[in-house]
Amino acid sequence: MLSGLSHQAQGAKSWPFEQARLILARILRLRLSDAERDLASNLIAEGKAAEAVATFPALAKPVVFQCGYGASGLPHLGTFGEATRPTIVRTAFRALTADAIPTTLIVFSDDMDGLRKIPDNVPNRQMLEEDRDKPVTRVRDPFGEHESFGHHNNARLRAFLDGFGFDYTFMSATDCYTSGRFDAVLLRVLERFDKIQAIMLPTLGEERRATYSPFLPISPKTGKVLQVPTLERNLDKGTIVFADEDGTRTEVPVTGGHVKLQWRPDWAARWTALEVDFEASGKDLVDSVRVSNKVCQALGGTPPEAFHFELFMDENNQKISKSKGNGLTIEEWLRYGAPESLAYYMYQSPKSAKRLYFDVIPKATDEYLQQLDALNRKRAEGDDAAQLDNPAWHVHRGDPPEKGSPVSFSLLLNLVSAADASTADILWAFISRYIPGATPESEPLLAKLVGYALNYYEDFVKPTKAFRAPTDQERAAIEDLAARLRALPAGADAEAIQNEVFEAGKAGGFEPLRAWFQALYEVLLGQSQGPRFGSFVAIFGIERTLELIDKALAGDLAKG
Numbered sequence: 001m002l003s004g005l006s007h008q009a010q011g012a013k014s015w016p017f018e019q020a021r022l023i024l025a026r027i028l029r030l031r032l033s034d035a036e037r038d039l040a041s042n043l044i045a046e047g048k049a050a051e052a053v054a055t056f057p058a059l060a061k062p063v064v065f066q067c068g069y070g071a072s073g074l075p076h077l078g079t080f081g082e083a084t085r086p087t088i089v090r091t092a093f094r095a096l097t098a099d100a101i102p103t104t105l106i107v108f109s110d111d112m113d114g115l116r117k118i119p120d121n122v123p124n125r126q127m128l129e130e131d132r133d134k135p136v137t138r139v140r141d142p143f144g145e146h147e148s149f150g151h152h153n154n155a156r157l158r159a160f161l162d163g164f165g166f167d168y169t170f171m172s173a174t175d176c177y178t179s180g181r182f183d184a185v186l187l188r189v190l191e192r193f194d195k196i197q198a199i200m201l202p203t204l205g206e207e208r209r210a211t212y213s214p215f216l217p218i219s220p221k222t223g224k225v226l227q228v229p230t231l232e233r234n235l236d237k238g239t240i241v242f243a244d245e246d247g248t249r250t251e252v253p254v255t256g257g258h259v260k261l262q263w264r265p266d267w268a269a270r271w272t273a274l275e276v277d278f279e280a281s282g283k284d285l286v287d288s289v290r291v292s293n294k295v296c297q298a299l300g301g302t303p304p305e306a307f308h309f310e311l312f313m314d315e316n317n318q319k320i321s322k323s324k325g326n327g328l329t330i331e332e333w334l335r336y337g338a339p340e341s342l343a344y345y346m347y348q349s350p351k352s353a354k355r356l357y358f359d360v361i362p363k364a365t366d367e368y369l370q371q372l373d374a375l376n377r378k379r380a381e382g383d384d385a386a387q388l389d390n391p392a393w394h395v396h397r398g399d400p401p402e403k404g405s406p407v408s409f410s411l412l413l414n415l416v417s418a419a420d421a422s423t424a425d426i427l428w429a430f431i432s433r434y435i436p437g438a439t440p441e442s443e444p445l446l447a448k449l450v451g452y453a454l455n456y457y458e459d460f461v462k463p464t465k466a467f468r469a470p471t472d473q474e475r476a477a478i479e480d481l482a483a484r485l486r487a488l489p490a491g492a493d494a495e496a497i498q499n500e501v502f503e504a505g506k507a508g509g510f511e512p513l514r515a516w517f518q519a520l521y522e523v524l525l526g527q528s529q530g531p532r533f534g535s536f537v538a539i540f541g542i543e544r545t546l547e548l549i550d551k552a553l554a555g556d557l558a559k560g
Helices: 006-011 015-031 034-045 049-055 077-096 125-130 149-163 173-179 183-191 193-203 206-211 263-274 283-298 330-336 339-347 358-381 384-388 391-395 409-419 424-434 444-464 472-487 494-507 514-525 533-540 542-554
Strands: 063-069 103-109 169-172 215-217 232-234 239-243 249-253 259-261 278-282 305-309
Touching (some): 006 384, 015 034, 015 077, 034 049, 063 077, 063 263, 077 305, 169 173, 173 259, 193 263, 193 283, 215 239, 263 283, 278 283, 283 305, 330 339, 358 384, 358 409, 358 444, 409 533, 409 542, 424 533, 472 542, 494 533, 533 542
Parallel strands (some): 063 103, 063 278, 103 169
Antiparallel strands (some): 215 259
């Protein structure tokens, strides 16, 4: 699927390919000598990535993409974004290298973190309160389904990612710390403790500096993750000494799951142990990435290529916050829009802050549909290069469908509104007249959009519909439009209808013409904007539109 695209990918301008080329340069730099790098670069540029891998076995080691998950809460819309962005870049890298260099996406669950805050959306909160500060994999499951709250959330995470078809390798912090996988890097943290402190302490406030240690020991007595100073370090034994909650001096190994690391050293240790090549993170973590990079280098590792994306804002331009509950949940978006529209919205302009609220869904959906149509036109023309810079190619991970939707989402919303449709059957009655033979089975994407449109109209459009009476100028123009519609030949298509709508607006003296269309939407549909009016009339039917006009001119719609 992704082979044979290397030449086009080398010149692709979209941001995932920019990142992919940086990652390729990184692995050639880190894994090969100068002479080897030149030869490998030439082979890959010639579309011979498989030969490069066969020649240089170091290139056969997987390129590691990573994203993190906070296991103290349930998967949410941000989790979708965390997995989507590296997946998009990974797909671009695979196309750039003709899928010859293996890749993997690690979804890493920070499930050894102490439970500091009790989520609002879980049962048995008192039980969680009793287990506060324990690693989430030692906190009892409030749902009573798994051995711990962390295991419950990890299971939900995997089901969530599987439901969206992500290709990933799941890793648990608890497993990595207790199995020995992190032992070598933990002993290195112990050995280079002073170097790490020199990096970390200047970033902290005076009070925190006095007690800070990169190690967070887990109390053998209470099982809680403790934020306490390290009193002694024993390099020969691989242990630290700290004061337990009751003041007792306690010695524990830094290996075997007896400690975890503070989050920025933890991030750096993870990059080092797992040899992570790429990680995306929010703009709010730029400073944390910078600090973790230094810690990673102090540990002898090479920090991954970092990509920073802007944060989502709510309707009031406030940062989205899980604790505030502002913005959208994944369930809310999927009630009104397809997963592809959400992936498209996350793909677009990642360096720009965007509002994440209900009113962005129709526009995101229609823009996604337009991009898919444009991609398929280029595919029909044999223009592979243009396909790779199309957002729909990235949204569908290099395998976009060959068919989109013949009807836009905004048009469906206006059809629901004008017909006061309450069921999908009512909408399909109109659609099948507009597209002879169309059924939910023959138009699967359109069938999904119908359901989304019904939900969106019922929850957001219907409660806010506000018809108004036309002005004298608007009344004359609408009457002229009605006469023009009656004069059209039977079977007139959307383009012919749209031409008459334009002519009626121009004859009515509307300048700019946008004011004419706004008047039509407000007088006939009770809203300030909509799709191409000719397309709406074509699918709604000229006779039904004339009835709508008669009611509007008689004042029946405005009365309400």
